Amino acid sequence: MATTTPNASRTARDRARRELTEEIKRVARRHLAEHGSAALSLRAVAREVGMVSSAVYRYFPSRDDLLTALIIDAYDAVGERAEAAESASRDRGADARWLSVCEAVRAWALANPHEYALIFGSPVPGYAAPEATIGPASRVPLVLLRLLGDGVASGEFVAGKTPAMSRTTRSDFAQLRRTAAPAVPDAVLSRGLSVWAQLLGGINLEMFGHLHNVIRDYDAFFTLQMRRACEFLTQGV
Amino acid sequence: MATTTPNASRTARDRARRELTEEIKRVARRHLAEHGSAALSLRAVAREVGMVSSAVYRYFPSRDDLLTALIIDAYDAVGERAEAAESASRDRGADARWLSVCEAVRAWALANPHEYALIFGSPVPGYAAPEATIGPASRVPLVLLRLLGDGVASGEFVAGKTPAMSRTTRSDFAQLRRTAAPAVPDAVLSRGLSVWAQLLGGINLEMFGHLHNVIRDYDAFFTLQMRRACEFLTQGV
């Protein structure tokens, strides 16, 4: 057992590699947080990790791959928060649970503004998100869709009259329902997507300075707005 | 009259200066549209205008000042569209007028994605917007606030029951009312700000790829969502 290499966390080399990969990401994440994604430089990260710049290429084949790793981490981080908020609020009303998830997303965004900007702000110029980001990117929306389903099942979210929709949109909604929100009627899906847009729009307004000199207490304002938006989910208009 | 220099468009030098300033902005705007704000380079613009890079400094004291000029132009461009949409829809219902302004903002955004990102996306790293942008930045919000006032005056936007608000938010709203929307009650202001957030959030979701593989017909989806949001303005919840 001492000589045979165990399958998990095998050799010293392997452990070192794993640790250094994390270390590079950690430093890169901090650089991102301090200077924004456009200023993220392989060389600066290498300097701080204590490597020569070319050594980073043993870990990430290019700057874009490092960026991709950070994007995935960011999606996972906010996804985790949203999932935690969902679990923690399990005994409350469906609209309160939505609100709780929304607050969690905003709290994460405020705590990690550059990472938020990286995934929900303008796209990094010249960077195309690869397939691998799709899964992590779906975590928050999936939480919200699940809550929509719960609310419909419990009778809290009432469909009301179905909105007039184009055929394409109807089929888009049907597909969305099939993959993630069975039994959620179009009217409720539509309202859910509205609140989702409002959540991100509200965070953007706040974080990117558009409420400067207009709103003083961002926390109170956000909670007011989102509380009303989440109540709106329960109405069958 | 031939020898004395008239006050408007005075000397040849003056005219040349005005024209070249516009030419530089025009080229810079195109570069912005093609490569994004981070990639906007004085040297590249100078090259295309046919100047040596240092000559641009006769027109803009630094890259940031050029960027500021573009930001102001962008705010003015979208502001103009919004104002035009407002005027053009003068004979329609208040919610239809809101919708019309929202559609105008989105249409401008889709036609000028990088300019949109410049003003409503993540802030340019290392750039702080100067005072001079405040006025142009207010044009669209002012249009919407005006329409809120109209809708209240005509009885289309009903306050309904006043939401529970913190003292600070109440006073923020009061200030907003004083500067731009007299007689608009808190409940309507709150709904208006919600729709504003939803508008920007929706455009971001669409433009930054978050609806990829979810929504196929963006136009139809946007119109559906905004139509419902604007109807929401009329309700006294």
Add this chain to the structure above:
DNA sequence: TGTACATCAGTGAACGCGCGTTCACTGATGTAC
């Protein structure tokens, strides 16, 4: 109207910087016999 001087646009060279990426290399770690 003509001349002397002041203003200003544009030039070209230079400074100093940092970037992403490649490549031949050294030396340590891991593996097969």
Add this chain to the structure above:
DNA sequence: TGTACATCAGTGAACGCGCGTTCACTGATGTAC
């Protein structure tokens, strides 16, 4: 257990690039008398 070879992390120099900004200058345009 010991040896020979293969794998791989990290080095250091280099390539080629573009950037923002400064500065002393030339020559054209404008102005005052």
